[in-house]
Amino acid sequence: MAISTTSSTAKLIESLEQYDDAVSWINDTLDTPEPTNDLSGSGNTDLTELDQYITQLLTSLDIACEDTSAQLERIIDDVSRSVPRLTYDLHFMKDGALTLQTSLVDVLKKSKEAVPPETSVALDNLHHLDTIKTRMEAAREVLQEAESWSTLEMEVTSLIAERSYAKAAERLSEANKSMVVFQNTPEYDPRRALMVNLQNQLEASLSSALVSAINSQDVGSCKEYFSIFSIIQRESEFRNYYNASRRTSIVSMWQSANLTDADNNTPDMNTPPQSFAEFLPKFYTSFIILLNAERGPITSIFPDPPATVSHFISSTFSALQPTFPQRLASFTSHHGESSLSHLVDVLRATEDFATSVWKLMEKLKYSDASKPRPPAPERPPGHHRRRSSRMSISWRPGQQRPAALGLPAGGDPDLENLEWDQELFQPFLDAQVDYVSLERRFLDQTLMDIISSDTRDGMQSVDQPRLFRERAVDLVGAAEGSLTRCKSFTHGFGAVGLIHALDGFFSNFVDTWSAELDSRSPLPQSYSFDSASELELADLDYSAKNWADIQLSLNLLSSARTVSDMLNTFETKLRSYLAQIASHFRLAQTDPQNFTIAATKGETQLLEQSTLNSADLFALLATVEQDAQGLNTPLTAPLSSTFRQNSNPQLQTSTPESLLVQTRKSLSNFAQVCQVATQRTILSPLRKHLAPYPNLPIWSSREDPQQAELDLPTFSLSPTDIVQRLAEGLLNLPRLFEVYEDDDALAFSLQTLPFVDPEMLKNAMDQQHHDGSSQPTHRRTATLPTNKPAPIDPEVVSSAWLVSLGHNFVNHLTEKVLPAIASLSGPGASQLSSDLEYLSNIVQALNVENEALEKWRVAVNTEAEELKKEARDSLTDGKDLIALRVAKIRGWL
Structure with missing residues (x-):
């Protein structure tokens, strides 16, 4: 809330009292107005306006402090004036209480004196007679009940023998009402046992x-029997009889199914074998036909048709053998890695069945609304129905009680409170929670199938870049199928697992290629190269295999760029998919009566109560929806109690991060492997020239004594032939990149080039954007960018590669070659100094500044005493090891 000029001091203090942390109160009080969709560059909060808010807040706080101090002074003044009167008030109240006590004693004495003794005796007699009458009436009632209970067993037994079941039920109902008389007495338990025994006899007589x-579908008789069972409080047992009889065909169909990919109980060998996914829709179709056939009788017999149908469905699934979870687990185990796609088909068939049941429930609801309600059985005040302690003869072990199945005691239940759909979808919940593992296994199996297919089709013999691109196309297609599976199987709740599975899937694929390229040299490939260019660069001392290796590495790098573009396009689809899920979730939360996330409210509730419904999920959806809408149009309503708008200020100013973080890292690593391979091939002739350099005889040559005595003037030594050839090779490197300046592969992933300073590269690219366009490049638009990034200037690309190659070469020289020199004489040191100075000038022409090369050059030219001192210092602090190395090869240590 922004500070209002009309806000009173009292309101300000009241808002402060609602916070435990002053910092949070200040942040909320200084919350600036929402940014507008202004694309001219005024999206950030004006510091001047913020300063005005702070000044206004300080002024309000000063006023509040002054008001509080004034009120506190008035309170202290009032208390100081009131305290001296407190003792007087207490003394006055004590005197009044004593006076009242005396008056009450006098009144009581006068009232007793006003009643004559004869009247008092008569009143006591009347009270005594009334007590005797009340107790005699209670005793009479107990005796009547005892007399009734003494003949109860004989009466009920005779009525059952006469098949007067209705009268027997009424007699038991009357006796049951009198049970309250015997509560908390020793007579209660024997009478309760007798009641249960007589009810069991009546139920047993009626059962056949x-x-x-029920089997003959005699609705009239069933209705009469239900009334009898209701009178004796055995409604649940009647439902069990009815359900057990009517579900026989469905249970038999389940048990006799001849399945090829799931456990069978007693399969019917006359039935053709079929898969569980093929059998289940047929099973559900038969079940729906049965439910439609039962809709009429259930409506006529039971007072609560929706709850009865719910109980019928639940009890039917509970009676299946093997159980639905067992058969589903066997089905999943049979299909192994590819089980997810089959589970999606099974779940879709189950959801279609649930949708049909909901339509049936709607019909029952409206047909039940016009039917008159039977009156509820009368119960004496304070009477609570006790559950029977015995097990009904119609109740079988393994079955659930009606209360656990959402069956209410009576009345018109709300369809949303029926739990048949939760019973239906509960077996899928474990697989849905384990979605990330199932999805990853499915994707990995898909990758193996793709690789196996390439091997069978002879694709391994084609060039590697093409194979890399084609496999990436297949992988992206498989990943797009993951979006459909996630929506169908988890209804969006598995979005976090989907991201993890896809990220691991893509990164594993790219890492495999990186490992192959890093572990072995590229396969020889036949590439066509422009003959004119080859003739022009003939002096670069590259063999035909070198040219092929360079071309292969660049083609792999170009393929990596193509794959990166594929992933960009796929990630745009992924973000759009997640934004749709977020919108669906929001719609279901806003209007839960008309919209559900899953097929039914029960399935939705199961998913909401699972671990899939995590804070990570809603943080992901909030971030994606916010990115889709643009940072200038933030979320205004949460998706749920845990779906909050991310208040991280970085999300307000930075570009959204990639969802496939590990994949991006793996692709960058693959690009770096290609870049390193390319540089290794480009520098191979130069490294070959450097091979004999540490063993040159000049390093150990001694100075001619006669020349030393003549004191001849010294001149700069010419570099050795090896160094001259190296210099020519380094200076020819820019010509090599002129040939590839139109190849976009070199511009891909420049930030992973070895020895390239990211800040220098960023500055060069920013300078290019500044020179090429006046539009700012850091502004966020209302939608995510889907086009390719602007091409990089070839000069920037060539410069980055030359700098990286120069550092690579110099590092090899200073870390591998120069330390291999065994000894260094005076003339050798002079020659080495000339070579290093010459090379330093050459690499500086390539914009390479190498500290190690400079240290070698300085150390070689350093006098003996000074170098010894630096070497001893390096032994202490371990910093300048180059000075120590030079001192050793000079023989000074």
């Missing part, structure tokens, strides 16, 4: 006739 009526 009930089963016959």
Whole structure:
């Protein structure tokens, strides 16, 4: 909330009292107005305006402090005036209380004196007679109940023998109402046991006739029997009889299924074998047909058709053998790595069944609304129905109680409170929670299939860059299928797992290629090279294999750029997919009555209560939706209680990070492997020239004594032939890049070039953008960019490569070649100094400043005493090891 000029001091203090942390209160109080969609560059908060808010807040706080101090002074003044009167008020109250006590004693005495003794005796007699009458009436009622209970067993048994089931039920109901009389007495348990025993006899007598009526679909008789069971409080047992009889065909169909990819119970060998995914839709179709057939009888018999159908569905699935979870687990295990796609088909069939059931429930709801409600059975005040301690003869072990299946006690239940759909989708929950593992296994298997297919088709013999691109195309296609699977199987709740699976999938693919290229030299390839260019660069001392290796590395680097563009396009689709999920979640939260995330509210509730519904999920969706809308149009409403707008200020100013973080790292590593291979090939002739350099005889040559005595003037020594050839090779490197200046591969992933300063590269690219366009490049637009980045100036690319090659060469010289010199005489040191100075000038022409090369040159020219001192210092601090090395080869240590 921004500070308002009309805000009162009291409101300001009230807002401060709502915070435990002053910093949070200041941040919320100084919260600036929302930024507008101004693209002219005024999106950031004006510091002057912020200063005005702070000044206004300080002024308000000063006023609040003054008001508080004034109120505190008034309170202290009032208290100081009131305290001296407190003792007087307490003394006055004590006197009043004593006076009242005396008055009450006098009144009580006068009231007793006003009643004659004869009247008092008569009143006591009346009270005594009333007590006797009340207790006699209670005793009479107990005796009547005892007399009734003494004949209860005989009456009910005779009525059952006469098949007067309704009268027997009514007699038991009347006796059950009198049970409250015996509560908290020793007579309660024996009478309760007798009641249960008589109810069991009545149920057993009715069971055969009930089963016959249910099988023959005698609705009238079933309705009459349900009324009897309701009177004796055995509604659940009647439902169990009814459900067990009507579900027989469905249970038999499940048990006799001849499945090829799941456990069978007693398969029907006359039935053709089929997969579980093929059988399940047929099973659901038969189940829906049965439910539609039962809709009429259930509506006529039961007072709560929706709850009855819910119980029927739940009890049917509970009676299946093998159970649905067991058969689903066997099905998943059979299909192994590719089980996810088959699970999607099974879940889709289950959701279609659930949708059909919901339509049936809607019909029952509206047909039930016009039916008159039967009156609820009367119960005495304070009576609470007790659950039977015995197990009904119609209840079988392994079945769930109706209360656990969402079956209410009576009335018109809300369809959303029925739990049949949760019972239906519960077996899938473990697989849905494990979605990231299933998806990754499916993708890895897809990759193996692609590689196997390439091997069978002879694709391994084609050039590697082409194979890399074609496999990447197949992988992106497989990844696009992951979006559909995630939506179908987890309804978007597995988005975080999807990102992890895709990231690991792509990065594993790229890392495999990087490992292959890093572990072995590239395969010989036949590349066509422009004959004129080859003739022009003939003096670079490259063999045909060198040219082929350079071309192969550049083609791989170009393929990496192509794959990067593929991933950019795919990530744009991925962001759009996640934004759609976020929008769907928001819509379901805003209007939960008309929109659900999954197929049914029960399935949605299961997913919401699972570990898939995590803070990471909603943080991901919030970030993606915010990026899709643009940072200038932040989220205004949360998706849920945990879906909050990310208040990290970095998200307000920086470009959104890639969702496939590890993939980007792996692709950068692959590009670096290609770049290193290219540089290794380019520098191979120069390294070959450097091979004999440490063993030149000039390093150990001694100075001629006669020349030393003549004191002849000294002149700069010419560099050795090896160094001259090296210099020519280094100076010819720019010509090599002129040939490839139109190749976009060199411009890909310049930041991974070895020895290239990222800050220098950034400054060069910023200078290019500044010179080439007046439009700022750091502004965020309302939508994510989907086009390719602007091409980099070839001069910037060539300069970066030359700098990297120069550092690579110098590092090889200073770390491998120069330390291999065994000894160095005076003339040798002079020659080495001339060579190093010459090379230093050459590499500086390539914009290479190498500290190690300069240290070698300085150390070779340093006098003996000074070099010895630096060498001894290096032994102490371990810093200048070059001075120590030169001192040793000079023989000074």
